[in-house]
Amino acid sequence: MTYLLEIIADEAIAGNDAIFLRELGYSIREVRVLRIVDDNPGITFVEIWEKSGLERSLTSRILQKLIGDGLLLRTSSGTDARKYHLSTTDKGQELRQRGRVMSDVLEALLLDPFPAEDRERLFEQIERLGRWVRSEEYRAALDGFVAPDAITGV
Incomplete structure (x- = not known):
């Protein structure tokens, strides 16, 4: 999922940046x-x-x-x-x-494929995810992360 989020952000920024530069003279x-x-x-x-x-x-x-x-x-x-x-x-x-x-x-x-109620819900979910990844709780969970045996092969 993080890979997909990165691709979406990169593509949207790249496409919009050219428009910002052309119309405003400044990048996003x-x-x-x-x-x-x-x-x-x-x-x-x-x-x-x-x-x-x-x-x-x-x-x-x-x-x-x-x-x-x-x-x-x-x-x-x-x-x-x-x-x-x-x-x-x-x-x-x-x-x-x-x-x-x-x-x-x-x-x-960008959000044209989504009906209005889906857009609102999507924004709320993304905002919630953003708060979580910037939280102390998430950082603490990452700091204490121990890979499961299936990953480490132990």
């Missing part, structure tokens, strides 16, 4: 980072990196681009010169809104 991942900052004014790099699920170096490159393009504003932390806080500019908020509309339209296209 760039708009994702913009959305995270817009939802969390004053957020730090580390918090963005954790929330985005992207590689650290990719997150850094995206932030530099968004700052350089005038979509994000960086302000220094008053207590730590190495730390800075980010917020969206008016231009960034406008792009975020356009990205939201684009995402909604493309998500509806």
Whole structure:
């Protein structure tokens, strides 16, 4: 199942990314980072990196681009010169809104084979699964995992 989820996500992102670039001039991942900052004014790099699920170096490159393009504003932390806080500019908020509309339209296209009630249930199930895989309980279960004898051959 995890393999299938990965394939679905990869295919959907790849197909939609070309549309995001063509219509908005920014990739899905760039708009994702913009959305995270817009939802969390004053957020730090580390918090963005954790929330985005992207590689650290990719997150850094995206932030530099968004700052350089005038979509994000960086302000220094008053207590730590190495730390800075980010917020969206008016231009960034406008792009975020356009990205939201684009995402909604493309998500509806992706879910076209499902009736409305199935879409809602699917979203709830995926959200539940997402909470589980990010939970301490799941991590603890993985840390304590012992393969059954049928796998180890013992």
